[in-house]
Amino acid sequence: MSGTSCKDSIALLLEYLDGNLSDEVRARLATHLGDCTPCEEFLRSYRATPGLCKKALVARVPKSVADKLTSFLKEELKKPV
Amino acid sequence: MHLDPRQSAADGAAALTPTEDSGLLARAAEGDTVAFEALVERYTGRVYGLALRMLNSEADAAEVLQETFISAWRNLKSFRGDAQFGSWLSRIAANFSLMRLRHRKVTQAVESSLDEPHFNERGSLIDEVATFGDAEEAALNQELRAAIEQAAARLSDDYREVFVLRDLEGMSYEEISGLVGITVPAVKSRLHRARLTLRAAIDTFYAERQ
Ligand SMILES: [Zn+2]
Numbered sequence: 001m002s003g004t005s006c007k008d009s010i011a012l013l014l015e016y017l018d019g020n021l022s023d024e025v026r027a028r029l030a031t032h033l034g035d036c037t038p039c040e041e042f043l044r045s046y047r048a049t050p051g052l053c054k055k056a057l058v059a060r061v062p063k064s065v066a067d068k069l070t071s072f073l074k075e076e077l078k079k080p081v
Numbered sequence: 082m083h084l085d086p087r088q089s090a091a092d093g094a095a096a097l098t099p100t101e102d103s104g105l106l107a108r109a110a111e112g113d114t115v116a117f118e119a120l121v122e123r124y125t126g127r128v129y130g131l132a133l134r135m136l137n138s139e140a141d142a143a144e145v146l147q148e149t150f151i152s153a154w155r156n157l158k159s160f161r162g163d164a165q166f167g168s169w170l171s172r173i174a175a176n177f178s179l180m181r182l183r184h185r186k187v188t189q190a191v192e193s194s195l196d197e198p199h200f201n202e203r204g205s206l207i208d209e210v211a212t213f214g215d216a217e218e219a220a221l222n223q224e225l226r227a228a229i230e231q232a233a234a235r236l237s238d239d240y241r242e243v244f245v246l247r248d249l250e251g252m253s254y255e256e257i258s259g260l261v262g263i264t265v266p267a268v269k270s271r272l273h274r275a276r277l278t279l280r281a282a283i284d285t286f287y288a289e290r291q
Contacts, residue, residue: 014273049280050248056229057249059130065143066125072147073121077114077154 004032009039013046102166110157117157121150124167128174134245135178137234145181149174171250175260182238225286232282236275243268244275 004012009032015021016029033040102123108116125146132145152173153160160169233241242261246252247268254265261268 010277011273014269014276045284046276046280049276049283052283053229053233053244053279054249056226057130057134057233059126059133059142061126061129062139065129065139065146068143069121069125069146069150070118073118073150073154076151077117 004028006032006036006039009033009036010042010046013043016043017047103162106157106160106162106166109154110160117154120166124170127167128170131171131174131245131250132178134233134249135175135242136181137241141181145174145177148177152177168252171252172256172260175246175250175252179242179260182242186238225283228282228286229279232279236278240271240275240278243271244279247272248276 009029012021012025012029016026021029033043102120105116105120109120128149129142129146132142132149133139136142136145149170153170160166233244236244243257246257246260247254252260254268257268258265263271
């Protein structure tokens with residue numbers, strides 16, 4: 001296989017970002033990314049996705065839930081283990 | 082161009098001062114409920130967040146929260162200091178959450194195939210030009226947050242659970258493989274597809290406001 005297609009490149013992104021590709025595959029992918037702007041953009045957005053999601057998905061505990069937990073544990077912790 | 086993969090290793094859940102935990106843990110293991118309640122307060126947000134994102138249900142997440150802490154209390158003696166307390170709790174919460182997901186799957190006899198994520202890698206590649214390179218720096222606005230929440234909630238359980246455990250909780254592939262009961266390559270494959278789906282949702286969000 002001489003080159004790497006766009007589809008192949010995208011399939012490799014997870015292993016690429018984990019640093020798990022062999023030198024040869026990695027070099028081939030890097031070449032493709034250097035030549036292919038859409039793939040390079042795709043990599044950038046793919047790479048940003050987990051961090052962005054993590055920020056977006058921070059959950060606030062509703063006060064009712066926290067209160068319920070507190071009273072639940074107050075009862076339960078009294079019981080012998 | 083950014084070609085250094087090391088910069089972007091999935092970062093784990095924020096480390097919470099494990100040294101401060103150890104004193105409380107020692108006291109809690111001796112039956113000190115006040116110490117345990119302090120630990121509960123410290124980790125409630127993290128446990129609740131995990132359960133909420135896994136289960137997509139505030140009510141179920143509240144149940145898992147209770148199950149997790151009571152289980153932790155009862156098993157505190159079996160907690161060994163070789164792991165961080167937060168990671169140990171996350172594993173317990175992940176187990177309770179997975180149990181509920183499995184149970185749901187059984188009870189919800191008809192699972193619509195519409196729940197499966199759709200992607201068209203080639204299509205999205207050709208049609209869209211990703212424009213959110215700087216989004217990490219930008220303050221996350223409320224609408225983007227909502228778009229991501231919606232996309233994550235729409236992932237099928239199989240994809241969402243590995244995404245939550247890896248990208249939100251920072252668990253290792255091996256750990257997730259053990260918890261979920263699938264191979265490491267399967268974990269990676271599901272994670273990749275979940276990320277592609279979420280990436281596309283974010284991309285669409287930006288495309289629509291141009
Ligand atoms: Zn390409």
